Amino acid sequence: MPLNARVAVLGAGSWGTALAMVLARHGVRTTLWGRDTAAMAAMAEARCNARYLPDSLFPDGLAVTADLNSALSDADDWLLVTPSHAFREVLEHACATGHRPNGLSWATKGFEPGTGRFLHEVAEDIVGRYLPLAIVTGPSFAKEVAAGLPTAVTVHSEHEPYADQVAKRLHGPGFRAYTGNDVIGAELGGAMKNVLAVATGVADGMKLGLNARAGMITRGLNEMIRVCHALGGRPETLMGLAGVGDLVLTCTGDLSRNRRLGLALGRGIPLSQAVKEIGQVVESVQTANEVMRIAEKHGLDLPITEQVSRVLNEEITPAEGLKALLAREQKPEYPPGLFGS
Numbered sequence: 001m002p003l004n005a006r007v008a009v010l011g012a013g014s015w016g017t018a019l020a021m022v023l024a025r026h027g028v029r030t031t032l033w034g035r036d037t038a039a040m041a042a043m044a045e046a047r048c049n050a051r052y053l054p055d056s057l058f059p060d061g062l063a064v065t066a067d068l069n070s071a072l073s074d075a076d077d078w079l080l081v082t083p084s085h086a087f088r089e090v091l092e093h094a095c096a097t098g099h100r101p102n103g104l105s106w107a108t109k110g111f112e113p114g115t116g117r118f119l120h121e122v123a124e125d126i127v128g129r130y131l132p133l134a135i136v137t138g139p140s141f142a143k144e145v146a147a148g149l150p151t152a153v154t155v156h157s158e159h160e161p162y163a164d165q166v167a168k169r170l171h172g173p174g175f176r177a178y179t180g181n182d183v184i185g186a187e188l189g190g191a192m193k194n195v196l197a198v199a200t201g202v203a204d205g206m207k208l209g210l211n212a213r214a215g216m217i218t219r220g221l222n223e224m225i226r227v228c229h230a231l232g233g234r235p236e237t238l239m240g241l242a243g244v245g246d247l248v249l250t251c252t253g254d255l256s257r258n259r260r261l262g263l264a265l266g267r268g269i270p271l272s273q274a275v276k277e278i279g280q281v282v283e284s285v286q287t288a289n290e291v292m293r294i295a296e297k298h299g300l301d302l303p304i305t306e307q308v309s310r311v312l313n314e315e316i317t318p319a320e321g322l323k324a325l326l327a328r329e330q331k332p333e334y335p336p337g338l339f340g341s
């Protein structure tokens with residue numbers, strides 16, 4: 001796969017648009033596909049995604065279309081950036097065009113809703129085991145990326161040359177792309193941090209203080225590491241951009257939709273109203289249930305994730321969730337054997 005490959009970015013929300021802009025800024029021939037014909041025509045005309053990133057103009061050379069077949073017809077590489085609930089559907093539609101890429105990457109953060117399966121497993125179901133797959137993840141608010149502010153992400157693939165190619169295309173002035181080969185750890189970090197951002201947002205919304213915020217982030221990281229260990233990912237991946245980096249960004253940055261959902265819930269705003277006011281994808285609403293599905297399967301105790309899931313399912317109030325967390329028994333910080341000791 002040549003570095004001067006043509007890339008089709010599938011999903012024209014805030015993150016798909018921002019990544020397409022990064023690629024085009026770096027001279028990669030890029031086509032951004034979105035499902036809304038009128039919105040894509042307006043983007044082509046205004047050279048801007050007025051709904052999701054109104055302050056940033058498209059670089060020259062970025063093509064936009066609502067025609068999936070034409071987006072894929074000359075694309076060597078596909079980068080999927082839909083919400084997780086649309087991942088399977090969009091990838092199936094893309095494959096149904098009859099076109100095939102040389103590699104498939106995605107920047108979606110979440111699991112397949114209803115099954116708790118990783119997106120790399122869903123991708124393998126659809127495209128088979130032999131196409132190189134990669135995940136692009138890390139601390140990266142679309143608005144800042146579109147504005148050209150410095151950002152670092154990481155690209156993980158079992159096929160290391162592919163991770164390298166995807167990263168090299170994204171890498172450029174102001175946008176650093178590292179590589180790794182721990183797909184499970186990288187996917188898990190990006191998905192779980194959204195749930196933990198809700199927990200931290202709730203704590204901040206309830207004005208529990210800075211100690212509570214730091215405690216929530218750190219104990220949340222501990223939950224991530226325990227799930228990663230159980231699933232065969234590498235805990236050190238979570239010490240990097242895919243874990244701590246994204247966790248800190250999303251738990252503390254008010255650009256995060258997941259954090260804003262938590263803030264609203266902590267202030268007593270009903271879930272449906274909070275989600276409506278955010279008006280964009282809030283992955284934690286589904287991801288919390290999927291992490292709990294994984295926890296049950298592997299016999300894991302994930303108290304913060306569990307309380308977030310119960311709040312998001314409207315079984316308990318944030319105050320009840322907090323009470324349950326604070327009533328837990330005293331214990332060692334790390335369960336025996338987590339880091340091999």
Ligand SMILES: NC(=O)C1=CN([C@@H]2O[C@H](COP(=O)(O)OP(=O)(O)OC[C@H]3O[C@@H](n4cnc5c(N)ncnc54)[C@H](OP(=O)(O)O)[C@@H]3O)[C@@H](O)[C@H]2O)C=CC1
Nearest residue numbers: 012013014015016035036082083086108109141142280281
């Ligand atoms: N925004 C960010 O800063 C970052 C987001 N991410 C992840 O990227 C993924 C996408 O999020 P983001 O771009 O922010 O979301 P947005 O809410 O900004 O946009 C979602 C986009 O997905 C489209 N979409 C929804 N359902 C479908 C479908 N069935 N078929 C095709 N397109 C569909 C929407 O189309 P329409 O407008 O027509 O509804 C819209 O263009 C999420 O997993 C998120 O966690 C990761 C890193 C950063």
Ligand SMILES: O=C(CO)COP(=O)(O)O
Nearest residue numbers: 138139140141256257258
């Ligand atoms: O994943 C993100 C930043 O890395 C975006 O977070 P939100 O989906 O919470 O806005």
